Amino acid sequence: MGYWAEKTEAFLRVSAILLLVLTACLVAMDTQTKLIMYTYAKKATFRDLKALPVLVYIDGVVAGYNLLQLSRCSVSACYKGEMQSPLLKNLSWVHFLLDQVAVYVVFATTAAATQASLLAVTGSKAMQWMKLCGRYTRFCVQIGGALLCGYVACIVLVLTSFLSAYNLFRLYSPTKFMQLKSKQ
């Protein structure tokens, strides 16, 4: 069975790891120094907005989690056929729930970082917050690229979570509610 499922899952997880690491690196290595009034240099880093360090840590943790899942993929592929039905069900539930947590956490952090960065681009007249991207253009473009990369990572993670939902729920009977079915 699941030869194509295993291959697709491994491919998706490798892409997710690469994209998450790329996002984290793009954000974390982004700095720009500007002279203000020819006197002192001010440096913009990703620590200026609290949402960006959080994005870096979360992306790192989820990349690590996917690496673990990837090693599990390569090990479990050999003896999945012999696995007992209830054990397979419980394991599938754990993978399903972990994948769901991973995708929602990454998605929320990326959305929050986008909101914070948008405020830095547009400012807010009502709140008397000023724009900051006029001064640090290169810095802001790099953050924008990182966020775009983060959204692609989210899409890949969503597809991974679809696959783990598929692997879980296809174990259930199509006619009886929440009952496992015999293999066919």
Added chain:
Amino acid sequence: MGYWAEKTEAFLRVSAILLLVLTACLVAMDTQTKLIMYTYAKKATFRDLKALPVLVYIDGVVAGYNLLQLSRCSVSACYKGEMQSPLLKNLSWVHFLLDQVAVYVVFATTAAATQASLLAVTGSKAMQWMKLCGRYTRFCVQIGGALLCGYVACIVLVLTSFLSAYNLFRLYSPTKFMQLKSKQ
């Protein structure tokens, strides 16, 4: 079949609608007027932060979508048993994808609104953005309550999306990749 599944889905969708509408109302009706230096009155509304009107619209649209799904539930329950397998599969895919879009959009908007509100609570020293919740305490507490309610709505929507994933993927064979199975 699916008697309990139908009941659970209807219950989840009704809760989601109530929570989404409550969130939208709490945000949209939140205003506070303050006298500044005893001279002119300044009014804080949810339009001061762009993320909040977006949250109101999105929550309204998703509540409407769930209302449509709810009416579909009550109609389709009667003749689902007679439905042909491929048609049932296609319909299940549509519901699954729409539910996924709904939950991710609401979740992202709530996360973005939370980030914007957190910036209003904490300010940002590096960006020279000032705190604004010291002045408008009641306004900020109400937004906080609305966001909490929004997260509960997200959890209910996530459970709904689990149910629609279950309804879709249990149509597939547990052993052959992406093949439908005969009813059992």
